[in-house]
Amino acid sequence: MKTNLSRREFLKRSSVAGGSAWLAAGAAGSLLAEVSGEAATPALLGGPKAHAKGWPAWPAWDPADDAAVTQVLHSRTWSRSKLVKEFEEKWAALLGAKYCLAVVNGTNALSASFMVMDLNPGDEVICAPYTFSASLLGVLYKGAMPVFADIDPLTYQMDPAKVEEKITPRTKAILPVHICGYATDMERIMEIARKHKLQVVEDVCQAHLTAINGKNLGTFGTTGCFSFQTSKVMPIGEGGAILTDDAALYDKVYSYHNYGYKTNVAPGSYENIAAFILGNKIRMAEYQAAIGLCQMRKLEEQTRIRNENAAYLTPKLAAIPGITPVKPYPGVTRLSYYMYPFIYNEAEFNGLSRADFVKALSAEGVPASPGYPKYPIYTQEFIHEMFKTEVYKKFYTSQELDWEAYKARNHCPGLLKTFDTSVWLSSTGMLLGSKADMDDVVRAVEKIHKNSARLRSA
Numbered sequence: 001m002k003t004n005l006s007r008r009e010f011l012k013r014s015s016v017a018g019g020s021a022w023l024a025a026g027a028a029g030s031l032l033a034e035v036s037g038e039a040a041t042p043a044l045l046g047g048p049k050a051h052a053k054g055w056p057a058w059p060a061w062d063p064a065d066d067a068a069v070t071q072v073l074h075s076r077t078w079s080r081s082k083l084v085k086e087f088e089e090k091w092a093a094l095l096g097a098k099y100c101l102a103v104v105n106g107t108n109a110l111s112a113s114f115m116v117m118d119l120n121p122g123d124e125v126i127c128a129p130y131t132f133s134a135s136l137l138g139v140l141y142k143g144a145m146p147v148f149a150d151i152d153p154l155t156y157q158m159d160p161a162k163v164e165e166k167i168t169p170r171t172k173a174i175l176p177v178h179i180c181g182y183a184t185d186m187e188r189i190m191e192i193a194r195k196h197k198l199q200v201v202e203d204v205c206q207a208h209l210t211a212i213n214g215k216n217l218g219t220f221g222t223t224g225c226f227s228f229q230t231s232k233v234m235p236i237g238e239g240g241a242i243l244t245d246d247a248a249l250y251d252k253v254y255s256y257h258n259y260g261y262k263t264n265v266a267p268g269s270y271e272n273i274a275a276f277i278l279g280n281k282i283r284m285a286e287y288q289a290a291i292g293l294c295q296m297r298k299l300e301e302q303t304r305i306r307n308e309n310a311a312y313l314t315p316k317l318a319a320i321p322g323i324t325p326v327k328p329y330p331g332v333t334r335l336s337y338y339m340y341p342f343i344y345n346e347a348e349f350n351g352l353s354r355a356d357f358v359k360a361l362s363a364e365g366v367p368a369s370p371g372y373p374k375y376p377i378y379t380q381e382f383i384h385e386m387f388k389t390e391v392y393k394k395f396y397t398s399q400e401l402d403w404e405a406y407k408a409r410n411h412c413p414g415l416l417k418t419f420d421t422s423v424w425l426s427s428t429g430m431l432l433g434s435k436a437d438m439d440d441v442v443r444a445v446e447k448i449h450k451n452s453a454r455l456r457s458a
């Protein structure tokens with residue numbers, strides 16, 4: 001037996017999607033068979049909840065960390081200073097990037113990236129459609145045209161083959177959104193970007209520490225943009241970060257985030273405060289960084305536990321007819337598990353609608369939702385509004401700005417299918433539970449499956 005595995009071979013074998021490990025059917029077997037009578041009755045039909053005791057609270061906060069925050073308050077240094085710098089250095093080191101700039105939130109991390117990039121009116125950016133407005137505001141601020149490449153409904157991620165189809169001489173950038181904490185196939189996206197000399201802004205707002213062959217998301221693209229909003233696996237309340245390996249871009253985005261001043265102007269200083277680029281003010285505060293530093297210390301261990309629990313849960317859920325866990329690409333070595341998403345097939349549940357399934361699952365004590373509502377981003381009015389502005393009218397033809405034609409051109413059938421079939425388990429707290437808690441999740445779904453006809457007519 002070969003014992004000295006190469007790094008690549010080791011990573012391949014230990015990948016989340018690593019062949020048999022992901023959906024090992026042998027690991028499955030009905031847990032419901034162990035219970036009978038009332039315990040096997042769905043909560044919606046009067047039975048007990050499959051999981052009654054609640055989940056680890058999210059956002060997590062350790063009272064032992066209170067002092068780190070009160071210290072900042074008492075120091076009276078609240079605006080950007082040493083702690084924000086420390087946060088940036090540690091986030092860059094943890095993720096494996098050369099530079100990190102901390103900002104107020106993920107929306108502004110993304111917008112700032114586009115604002116400082118080589119992107120102009122008349123240019124096109126190929127965007128992932130399974131997201132919401134925050135991902136692409138910067139594209140529109142710059143007068144560029146969002147063009148959507150459909151997702152693969154089995155992985156939820158932007159399909160690189162569809163990206164290639166959408167490239168034109170006007171394409172300047174690609175915006176993959178690593179949705180639900182899963183990973184876009186960044187190795188292929190970067191190959192395409194290199195071939196066509198495109199910039200890449202990664203929306204990593206949901207995928208902290210998700211990695212492909214050991215390389216963290218957010219370190220593949222020109223920039224990687226993170227959110228530390230309350231629900232995320234790295235919660236600060238509000239907060240964001242931009243990673244990059246490009247020194248010039250880092251300098252520019254640093255200036256942008258501090259009113260457009262030169263990088264040597266200290267926040268709060270009145271020296272040399274002449275703006276030299278059109279900037280903004282999106283600085284992270286010291287108390288945000290203090291919270292972030294406390295959360296960061298726990299992130300790797302929490303992520304390890306979520307991955308371990310997900311590896312236990314996935315084959316058991318996959319063995320239930322009508323449940324298909326979302327598939328990570330081969331080579332994904334770690335997932336953030338911001339969500340635990342799966343595809344629901346109502347035909348296998350006696351026609352029980354997805355909405356009723358989610359209701360029944362929530363009643364069992366499992367935190368479930370249908371995910372984003374069915375408002376495809378390329379049909380949302382905020383894009384149409386921009387098409388009515390003088391900038392857009394100047395740089396695009398009336399055919400390009402025809403709203404009906406735009407929606408038809410950007411139609412994404414994979415996305416629409418996903419809107420109808422997705423179930424997201426809110427897993428930040430849930431996947432920090434015990435193995436017995438994971439069994440409760442499986443029992444809840446099995447109960448609903450077994451009683452789906454009754455639930456449907458209830």
Ligand SMILES: Cc1ncc(COP(=O)(O)O)c(C=O)c1O
Nearest residue numbers: 105106107134135205227228229
């Ligand atoms: C995919 C995605 N992009 C962008 C954002 C924006 O981040 P924030 O809420 O920190 O502004 C979020 C988070 O809400 C997100 O989930």
